Amino acid sequence: MEVSDRAAQVIAGLFEKATGQRFTEERFWRIGTTLTPFCKARGIGSFDQLASILARSADPELSLDIIDALLNNETSFFRDPNVFTQIDRHILPRLAASRQDVKRLRLWSAACSSGQEAYSLAIMLAEQAERWAGWKIEIIGSDISRSAIAKARSALFTQLEVQRGLPIRQLVGWFDPVLDRGWRAKPALTSLVTFARHNLLGPPLAGGRFDLILCRNALLYFSPERKHQMLEGLSLALASDGALLLGAGETALGNSARFVSDPALPIVYRSAAHARFTNAA
């Protein structure tokens, strides 16, 4: 189906308003390839027809579905294994020591897509049962995509999805097969994770600060101003001695003065205010 300029503007405008991501004109073609099957399935005959439904805000459900369809939800279990090795070797042992008195751990997988990152963290913690015995552990996954969050909550992954990044021993250890549908995370994992729909450009998540935040492969879609705005939000959500991890190729430096990279562990960002404080002390 042809996408007229007017229709593309309307759809891109809707997308930007909801997500903060700008659809540049060079990427307008993606609207056509992504949304043509989508429109056909709903009996919408042209992009102009779609645009006029959207412009009248006549169908909020449809708008949400379109936003979801245009978002890139690429993810996998233990994506970038080195990051998880660092969490395992350095970040978690340090938190186990520094939170020993309260025995409480809050981890945030921000922009978690369908939840594989949150479940990967849950597997790591569940495999260290001894270290965390008696602790209250919360792993919160959030994303702006309604369909991604619904999938994350279902804890059900297709056979292809569980074969990306997840070692076979962990698949059989932590998931149950569901006939013809894939594999579902066991209660030992689902009891550690909760999912919420949340816009990283909006007000912070409720419930207190986080000891570890992963916000990976999301910032790259945003303009410098929006990156700055997101990092401001993340800094308010991070415990003063907490750790922030971004995606490979993403950086807080130059985008926000709130973070500095940890000299001992360069993939980790720490609160700049706290770093000044501890250096002075």
Next chain:
Amino acid sequence: MMKTCLVVDDSKVIRKVARHILEALHFNVEEAGDGREALDRCEAGNLPDVILLDWNMPVMSGMEFLRSLGASALPNRPKVVFCTTENDVAHIRAAIEAGADEYMMKPFDRDTLESKLQLVGVA
């Protein structure tokens, strides 16, 4: 140096699909149509870095191959990734117990195969 993958499967189509993906991932690919043929190659000292192993094959099954390979005390045992339509927990556990390093359920695609090769440390 280019790594070698031995694809052991009685289906020509699967071997071709696997070869196509593996070559795109810069592997040198060899093929065997059953476990016996694969074992002969290995015992002749023709050891790949990794073996992609089907379960059900004529002459010698993947499981029999794996057990014989384990018993053969080769110096650099290749990594073994099962690649089979058997997708139940019992089969998977049996494969792990017999010494498989990874396990891939068909159908697979480039991402899953690449991921399994990374997990066994050859990609």
